[in-house]
Structures are given as structure tokens and as C-alpha cells.
Amino acid sequence: MKYKILVTGCGGDIGQSIGKILKEFTACELLVGCDMSDQNPASFIYDHFQKVQAISSPEYLSEIKAIISKYSIDLIIPVSEPELRFYTQNKSLQLQLNCPVLMANLEAxxxxxDKLATVNFLKKEGLPYPKTEIFEEVENPTYPFLIKSRFGSGSKALFIVKNEKQFNFYKEMCSGFIAQELLExxxxxxxxxxxxxxxxxxxxxxxxxxxxxxxxxxxxxxxxxxxxxxxxxxxxxxxxxxxxxxxxxxxxxxxxxxxxxxxxxxxxxxxxxxxxxxxxxxxxxxxxxxxxxxxxxxxxxxxxxxxxxxxxx
The missing domain is CATH 3.30.470.20 (ATP-grasp fold, B domain)
Known part of the structure; x- marks a missing residue:
């Protein structure tokens, strides 16, 4: 049995890597990719590439449905984190697409x-965790410590707070962040x-x-x-x-x-x-x-x- 696979958000580094792997996967009959930008090398990697709207756009769903229908897609693999978050928050989206979506289980x-939920999960299950709290609720900080976006990814929105001056500065601009123990x-x-x-x-x-x-x-x-x-x-x-x-x-x-x-x-x-x-x-x-x-x-x-x-x- 061979399958026709659609990779969404395929233009980034992960999407390109996934495309290269699937091109060598014998069970993949057809490899289709889409991304909100066409300024990437996805068209060199995928059998077919199509530019689509961002997942936050009202047109996203209809555009993905059109691709599914055009190529008789058997499986969707969403790659970008905004897409995966959107699927997680909108649980009916997969049913609307009427096509299976390959992701880790919902609980994971x-x-x-949610980085705060991650720490709460570890704590609840008796596993080691770094001391973490909502940044706005920190009153007597122990320096140095980290602040980072509660829902963001990567290290761009991550700062080390070393003193009171920095603490006051970041508190004015980093609403919704978490404060976390700086691990040794x-x-x-x-x-x-x-x-x-x-x-x-x-x-x-x-x-x-x-x-x-x-x-x-x-x-x-x-x-x-x-x-x-x-x-x-x-x-x-x-x-x-x-x-x-x-x-x-x-x-x-x-x-x-x-x-x-x-x-x-x-x-x-x-x-x-x-x-x-x-x-x-x-x-x-x-x-x-x-x-x-x-x-x-x-x-x-x-x-x-x-x-x-x-x-x-």
C-alpha cells in the first residue's frame, strides 16, 4: 500500500527535512507540500508545492480542502508550531478536513x-522540575533567573534577569511570560x-x-x-x-x-x-x-x- 502525503508549513527547515525523508520513503506515492510563503526551496523537494494562506486566515481551511481533493491526500503532516497549536486549540478542524492529521496525542x-502546564505536569507526576511561576506574580526574586514566553518556542523570547534593574525593566515589557529557575x-x-x-x-x-x-x-x-x-x-x-x-x-x-x-x-x-x-x-x-x-x-x-x-x- 502506498500513500499520498501532504506536508503543511513545508518551507522551513523542519519541513524541508521531512520532505527529503519522505522522498526516500517507499510507502509514499506522492508528496505534496504547502506553505504561506513561496520564498523557500520546497518546490525543489516536493512533487507538488502550493502557496496557501496562513492558518489564521479564513481561507486556510478551504485551500487545504482543495489540495486534499485535488491530489486525493491520505495523510496530512503539519510542521509549523503555529499550525500545531491551532489544531490543538481547534479540535474540530481535523473533522472538517475529513483527512487524518499526523500529530502527537492531544495531552502531549x-x-x-504551555510551559507552565509542562512544569505543573512534571510536579503533579512527581518528576523533577524547575521552579517556575508567572512573571507578574514574582515578588522576591532570587537572581539570576530566566524569563521566557509561556507559549512561545525557541530561544528568541528568553532572557536572563541578573539584578533588580533588569527585573523592573522586563516586568514592564514581558506580560504573559514565566519566571523560571536558571538551572546549573x-x-x-x-x-x-x-x-x-x-x-x-x-x-x-x-x-x-x-x-x-x-x-x-x-x-x-x-x-x-x-x-x-x-x-x-x-x-x-x-x-x-x-x-x-x-x-x-x-x-x-x-x-x-x-x-x-x-x-x-x-x-x-x-x-x-x-x-x-x-x-x-x-x-x-x-x-x-x-x-x-x-x-x-x-x-x-x-x-x-x-x-x-x-x-x-
Whole structure:
């Protein structure tokens, strides 16, 4: 059986990586991509590319429906975080499209897309968590500490508050942010891929990372850590995980502490795929009840580096 797949928000780095992976996926018969911008190389990667309105536009739904009908799409994979948030907040959207949408389970998305809800989840389940509160409610701060957007992604809306002057400055401009404990050991930050299928079988990949500008992983090294492995397995069970998510944590003197759960495919989806951690393919196979490809874990110490590729038309 082969499938016709639509990837929305396909022009960004994750969408491009997903397109390259699916072009090599034998079960993908036709690969269609759409994005709100055509100033990207998606047309070089996808069999068909179409520019569409932003998901907040009233025309979005009709445009996606038209693509589904035109190409007889079997599965939609939304890539951009605004889209995934929109699907999470508008639960009837998938029914209106009358086409399956591949995402992590609703509980994982609702928790992961709200950083305060993430911490409350960890606390409720007895898992390690960083001290966190709504920034406007902070009265006697202990410096330094972090403030970051409660609902945003990446590291652009993230600041370290070191003194009272900065505290007062940010309090005037950062409404809706959260204040969070600044975890020790900034050189011990890890990104972990976590996948769980319908049968409860869990796979994960742990690597120490170095961030580029914009919060993307520019370099990483695969590691093995029993404490992190145990924590990942616990999170998968307690969040009722179905699908693929991304866990960010630091290894501290108190053990691993999660500070973010990203309920989507990671910007390192291609690196992981090359190293054998093929969570995109597993997710599709699991949805269509195909045999899930075997995971051959990469060797400890395997390194990856972020590069660039140019297209000329």
C-alpha cells in the first residue's frame, strides 16, 4: 500500500527535512507540500508545492480542502508550531478536513505548548522540575533567573534577569511570560527524541547539543545516561504518549531536570533519521498499522553537524 502525503508549513527547515525523508520513503506515492510563503526551496523537494494562506486566515481551511481533493491526500503532516497549536486549540478542524492529521496525542500537545502546564505536569507526576511561576506574580526574586514566553518556542523570547534593574525593566515589557529557575550546568544541556507507538513500545535518543542562533541545534553528540533514560520512559507513560515529541533538559547535581517538552518533530529530524532514529517514518507506519521499522541505535559518541544546502532556479 502506498500513500499520498501532504506536508503543511513545508518551507522551513523542519519541513524541508521531512520532505527529503519522505522522498526516500517507499510507502509514499506522492508528496505534496504547502506553505504561506513561496520564498523557500520546497518546490525543489516536493512533487507538488502550493502557496496557501496562513492558518489564521479564513481561507486556510478551504485551500487545504482543495489540495486534499485535488491530489486525493491520505495523510496530512503539519510542521509549523503555529499550525500545531491551532489544531490543538481547534479540535474540530481535523473533522472538517475529513483527512487524518499526523500529530502527537492531544495531552502531549496541550502540556507541551504551555510551559507552565509542562512544569505543573512534571510536579503533579512527581518528576523533577524547575521552579517556575508567572512573571507578574514574582515578588522576591532570587537572581539570576530566566524569563521566557509561556507559549512561545525557541530561544528568541528568553532572557536572563541578573539584578533588580533588569527585573523592573522586563516586568514592564514581558506580560504573559514565566519566571523560571536558571538551572546549573549550561554545558550539560540535552535534547531527547521520544517516540511511543500504539502498543506502548518506546524508543528514544539522547544527545548533548550546542545551539545555533535562533535556538536550533548546530552540533550534537549521542550519549547514554541511565537517569535520563529512566526519566524519558516515565514521561512517555505519564503523558500517555502516542507519536513523537522532543524533550529538553539539563543534567544537574540533582539529576536530569526537564525544562521544555516540544510536542512536534524536531529540527534535528533529519540527523536522527540518518542515525537510525526514524521517528517520522515510525509515526506514519504506526498510524497506518504497518510493521514499524527496526531501530538500530547509533553508537555512543556519534556526532552530527548542521550544514546548509543551496538551490538555484
Amino acid at each position: 500537545r496541550e502540556i507541551g505548548f 550546568n549550561d554545558d550539560e544541556e540535552y535534547t531527547c527524541g521520544l517516540f511511543r507507538d500504539k502498543t506502548g513500545n518506546t524508543k528514544y535518543l539522547i544527545y548533548r547539543r550546542t545551539l545555533m542562533d535562533g535556538g536550533h541545534s548546530g552540533f550534537g553528540e549521542v550519549v547514554e545516561n541511565e537517569d535520563i533514560s529512566k526519566l524519558l520512559k516515565e514521561i512517555a507513560v505519564k503523558i500517555n504518549l502516542l507519536g513523537s515529541i522532543n524533550i529538553q533538559l539539563r543534567l544537574t547535581s540533582k539529576g536530569p531536570i526537564v525544562f521544555e517538552i516540544n510536542p512536534r518533530f524536531s529540527s534535528t529530524v533529519m540527523f536522527r533519521h540518518i542515525m537510525g532514529y526514524q521517528d517520522l517514518i515510525w509515526s506514519i507506519e504506526d498510524y497506518f498499522e504497518l510493521p514499524i521499522s527496526t531501530y538500530i541505535a547509533p553508537k555512543i559518541g556519534t556526532k552530527f553537524y548542521k550544514g546548509f544546502f543551496e538551490y538555484v532556479k
